[in-house]
Amino acid sequence: MTTTTAVAAVSQEAPQERLIFFNQALREAIDEEMQRDPAVFVIGEEVGIWGGAYKVTEGLLEKYGESRIIDTPISEALIAGAAVGASITGLRPIAEFMYSDFMGIAMDQIVNQAAKNRYMFGGKATLPIVYRASTGAGIGNAAQHTQSLEAWFTHIPGLKVVAPSTPYDAKGLLKSAIRDNNVVVFLEHKALYASRGNVPEGDYVVPLGVSDVKREGTHATIVTYARQVTFALEAAEQLAQEGVEVEVIDLRTLYPMDISKAVASVQKTNRALVVHEAVQFGGFGGEIASQIQQQAFDYLDAPVERLGALHSPVPFSEPLEFGSFPSVDRIVDAVRDLIVGV
Amino acid sequence: MTTTTAVAAVSQEAPQERLIFFNQALREAIDEEMQRDPAVFVIGEEVGIWGGAYKVTEGLLEKYGESRIIDTPISEALIAGAAVGASITGLRPIAEFMYSDFMGIAMDQIVNQAAKNRYMFGGKATLPIVYRASTGAGIGNAAQHTQSLEAWFTHIPGLKVVAPSTPYDAKGLLKSAIRDNNVVVFLEHKALYASRGNVPEGDYVVPLGVSDVKREGTHATIVTYARQVTFALEAAEQLAQEGVEVEVIDLRTLYPMDISKAVASVQKTNRALVVHEAVQFGGFGGEIASQIQQQAFDYLDAPVERLGALHSPVPFSEPLEFGSFPSVDRIVDAVRDLIVGV
Amino acid sequence: MAENASQSGSQNGAVTLSRDKLLWIYQAMMRIRRFEEAAEEAFRNARMRGALHFYIGEEATATGICAELRTDDYITSTHRGHGHCIAKGGRLSKMMAELYGRATGYCGGKGGSMHIADLDLGILGANGIVGAGIPIAAGAALGAKLRGEDRVTVCFFGDGAGPTGAFHEGVNFAAVQSLPVIFVCENNNYGMATTSDKANAGPSIAGRGVAYGIPGVEVDGNDVFAVNAVAREAIDRARSGKGPTLIEAETYRFKGHTVHDMAPYRAKQELEAWLKRDPIERFKRVVESQNLLTAEDFDRIDEDVVREVEMAIEFAEASPFPPLEAIEQGVYAD
Amino acid sequence: MAENASQSGSQNGAVTLSRDKLLWIYQAMMRIRRFEEAAEEAFRNARMRGALHFYIGEEATATGICAELRTDDYITSTHRGHGHCIAKGGRLSKMMAELYGRATGYCGGKGGSMHIADLDLGILGANGIVGAGIPIAAGAALGAKLRGEDRVTVCFFGDGAGPTGAFHEGVNFAAVQSLPVIFVCENNNYGMATTSDKANAGPSIAGRGVAYGIPGVEVDGNDVFAVNAVAREAIDRARSGKGPTLIEAETYRFKGHTVHDMAPYRAKQELEAWLKRDPIERFKRVVESQNLLTAEDFDRIDEDVVREVEMAIEFAEASPFPPLEAIEQGVYAD
Ligand SMILES: Cc1ncc(C[n+]2csc(CCOP(=O)(O)OP(=O)(O)O)c2C)c(N)n1
Ligand SMILES: Cc1ncc(C[n+]2csc(CCOP(=O)(O)OP(=O)(O)O)c2C)c(N)n1
Ligand SMILES: [Mg+2]
């Protein structure tokens, strides 16, 4: 598993092994950036004493006080809109939505205000906002707390969209997002919060808009992001035992999207499978697959295949929930089909 | 220009020529369905005396009174949610959003409530709602009144999505939508309201989920919907003068999507261009293109190309606005490139 | 400003409810309590999963209100919805099976605790989105009005929903249209860790009635008689076409926000003070002191309820999970 | 309930504003009027396009308030935003060029009438979404508070925004956090054809202040002195850290909702009655009767304004459209 591009931004010394949780990595990013820049502050529901629904902001209230860790009422449109007003006047809000599902309440502020103000005002306003939200299924939260709605955001000019898969990327990408002078929608898969990975202490960034080869391979390319990266890597591991070597590309940033590594990979493997947890129909995979077939048409030995969730809201019942979105097994099967298929 | 599938549902006699406007056609659909079924009612902002922002409901207040033509305050979440409550208890609301851009305020109610209630409640609830909204650019309304956001809705299981291109289809599809027992998002391009077409008097339906070959051709296939159908047909007319015969497929319904005619067409023409007014990146075109390359892979002589709006909010200034989304000229160029390209 | 109805209950006066209604009230409150205790145990024993929000401690509110509703009246409920559902007549077995994610549950296992609905009983659904039930309730009430029916809709929501845009849009519209809906804010003093006064500006939620030109009534939500009296008036008002009422019932959740929450953010003494106001104990004290129900009545109901809850657990555990084919079923109607 | 401030204006008392401020007020009101008259003419002559919402008739509100603001104070505006922008110091030439969609406009032609902003003047933007400026204003005020600055934010919105969820979420939060923001509802009696009372439940919008625990003040929005007095108090309050005020200014748009609307839904007599309350005429009557400004003062300003507006039109018409390359520029910052 390589993180070549990310390493570029880090010191060249051999990194010390330091395993921390994904949510700790995010907390470090916020903490370090708040220390670095007094304009950075956190606003959201239960980000204070509670420490955020997934404990990302735990302990920050004690450190930074109520003026920089702002608990709001349950008012998602307010959260999004207050970030607009605060950012356009010079601050750098990190606004947390407990669940990305709740962003439905805030879509006007995110899409019609935050994303468009700069442009509508002739390119003069600067809105350095990070909208963080937990996403995804897998812990029995049912249909209103489990969606993967990245496709809503990737479609909106003026937004950047980030979806990390590892604690290392999470910290580095969040720092980039906080320093970015644009509106960044930062999507954190809730099943990843408790995953652990090696994360350097102190400052480093993973640049936005740079995808990452998480595993090299020659027979097929999986293009994916967020939690499905971990599933794809497990699937690749299994397939390797059958002699099938899969290359796994982690997009990391969905907008701006760096499709170059995926295209280069497909030029080598001639086969591509696009995987995401979101519902397949109308999902972001359509953009990825379309770009790959467009840019690597002459190299493809089979159509670009997509694997996403079935066409339903996320069901509560455990077997149904796990049956609804791509699993390691289903990825393995899809790769086998892709290779045999043509 | 054929409307084969639609005709199936109409009487077999030669239709009388009756040219009416697109918004009149919609009004007839609502009027006839309200007469047919007392459970049908209209709710929205300024749907009464004002007659709806684009006069679709003009005259209906006089006919049906305030109990069935309900003017609401400016409360889009309420409009969407009231439709949920009214439909789940047995009524058939037609809820109007003046501009689909405002649906950002109502996304929670549309997506988390309307679309999911039936499923979450175990398939028992029935929510026969039509959410109508004007969409699209072209009349100087600027970035917050001109978006094409169909991609948000096509991605949500539980919703059906319709986007007519002609007055005939508008009336027939809206009647189908009103009679459908599901939540239908019905998107009306505002530049079409004043377009005219032949529309039969009285009852007929155009079924949801059936695409339509709007022009036959042999050299390339354009797959599109809504206003861009008219542009594609103009482009096809121009190209015909160069001897290039383009087949134009109008999807009409985006979910459920009938891709069969597009695939059959590409099997004949070997080249496909997907066109929509929405921003290209992350747009619904990704789904269409992905399905075509998947289902017609062996027939393609060139990658499936997409043409959508540039990556920006819709600008106000006339030349910029018209430069931002696909025009007849740009479609013509894209078809030429597609044919020469490979 | 807001009328204070905490005196209209029983403490200072004789209870005038029928024996049947008293038995019903006690049974409903005990059902809620025991149902949730059993669910908690099942959860702690890893026999179910997901997010559970317990209504324990707040039983008097749903019970006092639903005691005045007809089967064909509607309610909308919340993430903390077990109590509303049970008080409106929900079947414990189907509820428990739903919490277990089984095919026999109210939602065939697809909804879980936060999405229980029983349209035949007028339960239009629990809701995972805070505040979202308010516009829906307005819509249900609008529907009843359009059809000329005299059904009413009761909309339950928490103090945490007070600041939502959905609250304002829903209540304003209901007031403008004079809809037959009763808005019941269960002010249990907390959102998650956020206290109600840090979330809601102004002196009270009931006090907002003035802004909408509708009655706003505060009531002791742990006094089932007080709640019942306030409910009766509001329901009569709605049923007779006089429009909505906004009720604020002050109460307290004895448990944490979810089954995962040990509520470290609140003072032990605060909880203890509220435990002394346990709505079930208070009910018992009143009816016993007025010789309306006896220890035998309580014992019989207690036993019934225990058995019913045991059977619900057995039913749930004996039920199959839904088959994988179910995943894409029930998304669309024909 | 809501304090009524319509008596705190000038009618019954001597105007105490300085001559400079009076000249400024007259000039601002005339600028708004003439700017829009010229824009309407240009529109009717098909020299511009889009949606224009005229502020004519409502000049006293923006003017009376902005007269008390510093350049570094913020305002958020609405679809009917020309008046706010001009009163806060917006340059007519850049505004007009924007209406014409030219490269020299405030937004380089990308925004048009509904999206004019001048961040250097604290104009945080007109807004095409009714109510959306309210959370944004709360955010700007929050920012000022966090930075320890004494800037205030004035949030303009119409009566039509009263029912929006954004209103409630924004005002509630501002009240909870005691933010330095002044909410100014311009109640011109109409949304589009919908009258304010059909949209807003309750006796008044100012009356909602009680619900949020903040002052709610009604004022005659066509009396610039009354507006000014109310504004001064609210701004002082905000600037000194005492939190928000909700002002409701009653006024009337002399024109239709947009340039396309002939307002068939309102009675002729209604318009005529309001025309008699023309804020500019009223201002003139007061200052003339108190010998504060003279006919010469008015004439000089009238001429200046006419010339300024002519120059704005000339500037706009002489300006180029933005190049097509501009379409994808300015979406993202570096
Ligand atoms: C719109 C929305 N925002 C946030 C949440 C997360 N959340 C779930 S319950 C809750 C607190 C709700 O408090 P209250 O309404 O008082 O109900 P209670 O839990 O006290 O019964 C929060 C913040 C949510 N479910 N929906
Ligand atoms: C959220 C939203 N809903 C609907 C509209 C359409 N619309 C534009 S202005 C308007 C009426 C606004 O009335 P008011 O707030 O009183 O402002 P006024 O036009 O009277 O100044 C409406 C309904 C909108 N722009 N935004
Ligand atoms: Mg609560």
Ligand SMILES: [Mg+2]
């Ligand atoms: Mg108005």
